Amino acid sequence: MLKRRALLLAPLATPVLAQAQGAVAVTDLMGRAVRLPRPARRIVLTQGRHLPVLALIHxxxxxxxxxxxxxxxxxNAPEYAQxxxxxxxVDQIPVIGRGPVDTISFESILTLQPDLVLLSRFTAGGPDGGLARRLDAAGIPSAVIDFFADPLGESERSLTVLGALIGREAQASAFNAYYRRRMDDVATRMAGAEPKPPILVQAHAGGTACCxxxxxxxxxxxxxxxxxxNIATDILSAQMGQLSLEFVLSTDPYVYVATGGPFGGARGGVTLGTGATAQEARESLARVVQSQGLAGLSAVRAGRAHGLWHGFNDTPAHYLAIEALARWLHPDRMRGIAPDASLAELNDRFLSIKMQGTYWVDLR
Structure with missing residues (x-):
């Protein structure tokens, strides 16, 4: 994961779309021209986690x-079980690898004869696009989309590219317009909000020593x-890193947030995501706070300790996480915004594979 986050980002490119007689032409996130004779119907995902993104528009x-x-x-065993x-x-879909680019079988991709391979910045093979180049040489169209490296900057463009490639431009445009309204609403509410409350987001909390x-x-x-x-930026210049418990306790952030996922409880972390109940999420969060030595934080004592699904770091649905964070940081400015209602609307209006579970929780 650290290696993945350390990859240098290629220069951003604005998608350019054109369609004629069913043909598709786009420019992906790495500035590569991608042309298809018709919208893709045989797709290989080099990241299985892009399936929920497809579910937004198909x-x-x-x-x-x-x-x-x-x-x-x-x-994410619970999501796969769903x-x-x-x-x-779904069990019959051939597997081409585990996700890291060095485990992906190029030969397996060739055998499947796809009309499109979807890559991320990570699975494209780094800044030089190694896997992308091999696919180009084999005459197999591929496109780079990404919701992880710079989610706030690249999600809308990625979905625009994806929508064009599968013939779902209108659906991608509709979601992007909705996404932009949600993001702009929070931005308007946060305009002029001072001071900026200090917050700690502990990633995969409980799985390792704090923090x-x-x-x-x-x-x-x-x-x-x-x-x-973010109090971590006072110490960390990299994308991710370790903070000492002493630093966290002495800084005493106004809000504490632990991220978790489907295996949180089994690994000593916070159980969140598909199939998780609010009770098990809250109980696991309480265990993490105690085991990590964080019970003395004023955020914990005052009821400003929370859990957040870690999977928001790789989906356009991250606007839900922003709404939850803003509500914890600025409850007065977020009156009328309820993340639970936002999730219900997302399921109702867009997702064909529903998000069903607990994706945030309050310790109290």
């Missing part, structure tokens, strides 16, 4: 997938958008 995204990485199956319950044939945190990385952008000040 009514049956699994019908497009002819091969994928096993990262979704391995890292997929299997809805579509048992692994986001420095300049993904969650930092969400904190800024939510009107907060």
């Amino acid at each position: 009514p049956d995204p699994l019908s497009l997938i002819v091969g994928w990485s096993s990262d979704l199956r391995q890292a 997929l299997r319950a809805q579509t048992p044939s 692994f945190s986001a420095g300049t990385g993904i969650f930092n952008g969400m904190i800024i958008a939510a009107g907060g000040r």
Whole structure:
């Protein structure tokens, strides 16, 4: 994960779209021209976690997938179980690797004869795009989209590219317009909010000693958008890194947030995500606070300690995390905004694979 976050980002490119007689032409995030004779119907995902992104704009995204990485199956068993319950044939989708670019089988991709391979900045093979170049040489179209490296800056463009590639431009445009309204609403509410309350977001809390945190990385952008000040940036110049317990206790952030996921409880962390109940999320958060030596924080004593699903770091649905963070940091400015209602609206209006579980929780 650290290696992934340390990858240098290629220069950003604005998607350029054109369609004629069913043909598709886009410019992906790495500035590569991608041309298809028609919208893609046989797709290989080099990141299985891009399936929920497809579910934002397609009514049956699994019908497009002819091969994928096993990262979704391995890292999120409850979500995969939900997929299997809805579509048992999901087990028959060929696996091309585990997700890191050095595990992906290029030969397996060739065998599947896809009309499109979806890459991320990570699986493209680093700044030089190694896997992307091999696919180009083999005559297999591929496109780089990304919701992890710079989610606030690249999610809308990535979804625009994806929508064009699968013939769902209108649906991508509709979601992007909705996303922009939600983001702009929070930005308007946060305008002029001073001071910026200090906050600690402890990543994968409880899995390691206190406190692994986001420095300049993904969650930092969400904190800024939510009107907060990330205490980790006082120490960390990298995207992620370790803070000492002494630093955290002496800084005493106004709000404490622990991120968690499907295996949180088993690994000593916070249980959140698909299938998680509010009770087990809250109980696991309480255990983390105690085991990490954080019970003395004023945020914990005053009821400003919370849990947040770590998976928000790689999905356009991260606006839900920003709403939750802003509500914890500035409850007076966020009156009328309820993340639970926002999630229900997302499920109702867009997602064909629903988000069903607990994605944030208050310690109290």
